[in-house]
Amino acid sequence: MVLILTILVMMLAAWPGEQAVATRVDEHVANQARDEQPDEHDRLAMERTATPPKAPYVTKQVKVRSGDNMGIIFQRLGLRTADLHLIDQLKAADPLRMLRPGQELTFKLTQEGELHSLYYPHSLEQALKVNRREDGFVAKAVRLELDTRENWAQGNIRSSFWGAASEAGMTEDQIMDLAAIFGWDIDFAQDLQPGDSFRVLFEEKFQDDERVASGDILAAEFVNQGEIYRAVLSEDGNYYTPAGKAMRKSFLRAPVNFKYISSNFNPRRLHPVTGKVRPHNGIDYVAPVGTPIMASGSGSVVAAGYNQFNGNYVFIKHAGNYVTKYLHLSKRTVNKGQRVKQGQTIGLLGSTGRVTGAHLHYEFLVAGVHKNPRTLTLPQAETLSGRELSQFKVQAQQQLAKLERSETQLALRRNES
Numbered sequence: 001m002v003l004i005l006t007i008l009v010m011m012l013a014a015w016p017g018e019q020a021v022a023t024r025v026d027e028h029v030a031n032q033a034r035d036e037q038p039d040e041h042d043r044l045a046m047e048r049t050a051t052p053p054k055a056p057y058v059t060k061q062v063k064v065r066s067g068d069n070m071g072i073i074f075q076r077l078g079l080r081t082a083d084l085h086l087i088d089q090l091k092a093a094d095p096l097r098m099l100r101p102g103q104e105l106t107f108k109l110t111q112e113g114e115l116h117s118l119y120y121p122h123s124l125e126q127a128l129k130v131n132r133r134e135d136g137f138v139a140k141a142v143r144l145e146l147d148t149r150e151n152w153a154q155g156n157i158r159s160s161f162w163g164a165a166s167e168a169g170m171t172e173d174q175i176m177d178l179a180a181i182f183g184w185d186i187d188f189a190q191d192l193q194p195g196d197s198f199r200v201l202f203e204e205k206f207q208d209d210e211r212v213a214s215g216d217i218l219a220a221e222f223v224n225q226g227e228i229y230r231a232v233l234s235e236d237g238n239y240y241t242p243a244g245k246a247m248r249k250s251f252l253r254a255p256v257n258f259k260y261i262s263s264n265f266n267p268r269r270l271h272p273v274t275g276k277v278r279p280h281n282g283i284d285y286v287a288p289v290g291t292p293i294m295a296s297g298s299g300s301v302v303a304a305g306y307n308q309f310n311g312n313y314v315f316i317k318h319a320g321n322y323v324t325k326y327l328h329l330s331k332r333t334v335n336k337g338q339r340v341k342q343g344q345t346i347g348l349l350g351s352t353g354r355v356t357g358a359h360l361h362y363e364f365l366v367a368g369v370h371k372n373p374r375t376l377t378l379p380q381a382e383t384l385s386g387r388e389l390s391q392f393k394v395q396a397q398q399q400l401a402k403l404e405r406s407e408t409q410l411a412l413r414r415n416e417s
């Protein structure tokens with residue numbers, strides 16, 4: 001009897017252990033978190049033990065699923081809610097409230113299944129580390145080292161800028177960045193022509209030899225209708241021409257982002273109402289209803305309303321006696337008297353008023369007279385001066401020389417592959 005009881009007790013004692021091992025969590029067990037150095041706590045623990053430590057912690061990697069939060073993950077791993085409450089009170093642990101599906105967390109558990117530490121790389125450059133201390137937990141932000149390399153792309157535009165840029169291997173963000181750099185000089189929505197070309201020198205971020213993100217465009221050249229535009233990134237974070245003039249100007253060439261315009265080539269501008277090519281007080285941008293319309297420059301809204309000809313309209317007055325007008329909107333998102341910033345959405349493209357099809361009718365007036373905003377010489381851009389200018393010029397020359405080399409580099413690459 002005593003023997004049977006003893007055996008039963010032993011089995012019971014062994015049971016929870018078995019169960020813990022058998023608990024199925026999707027996370028695979030690895031003995032080592034990726035490129036993590038043993039932390040202070042681990043090292044002290046190792047120094048104290050004379051015998052070599054035999055994997056003191058169990059590492060579990062958790063992939064965040066949709067609908068997950070830390071509470072659910074703690075439950076899945078069989079961790080104590082009380083520990084989560086302690087961690088929750090740490091200000092530095094805030095990123096844990098914004099888990100996104102697909103992200104990975106690395107947990108280190110003691111042999112008893114208690115949380116020892118957790119590691120959460122929540123962005124490309126930032127990770128969070130939480131460690132158990134005697135009196136609770138500490139959380140700290142860790143900067144992740146990324147390797148920055150330079151690369152080139154170039155393209156000739158045959159049917160579309162977007163197509164040529166993607167073919168050249170540029171990402172969506174890079175294409176938008178490139179268009180933004182030259183958006184004060186070139187109307188990407190309508191002024192591109194077959195035969196236009198571009199080349200770009202840019203940074204890429206690598207982690208363990210794997211490309212994880214695109215970095216800044218360092219220098220770029222765009223040839224539009226035979227005219228060459230060049231821009232170089234300065235240390236102040238802005239782009240300048242090689243002579244040190246700011247690329248940023250008081251007006252954008254187009255109040256519509258080119259990505260909404262199905263064809264960026266528009267050699268014969270047909271008026272959407274009459275279907276005839278004719279001189280016309282403004283420029284028409286044909287794009288889907290709902291396309292955001294931007295203020296081409298900063299200023300204040302002097303009119304925002306509706307009538308049977310203009311439909312929904314917004315007029316903006318800018319410094320220096322300039323007025324811009326935006327007609328046929330499906331919706332206005334600003335009111336009379338309001339101040340607006342360059343690039344701010346002021347309404348959505350529509351087909352209200354006297355029109356046959358959806359489009360934006362855009363007008364540009366200087367001292368009350370209609371002008372063509374795409375050929376107009378706009379107010380002078382800011383220019384670097386003094387030491388800043390001389391330093392920038394040296395830097396610009398180096399970057400442009402690299403840009404010049406891009407052709408050779410890309411040709412070499414083509415031959416290699």
Ligand SMILES: [Zn+2]
Pocket residue numbers: 280282283284360361362
């Ligand atoms: Zn029009």
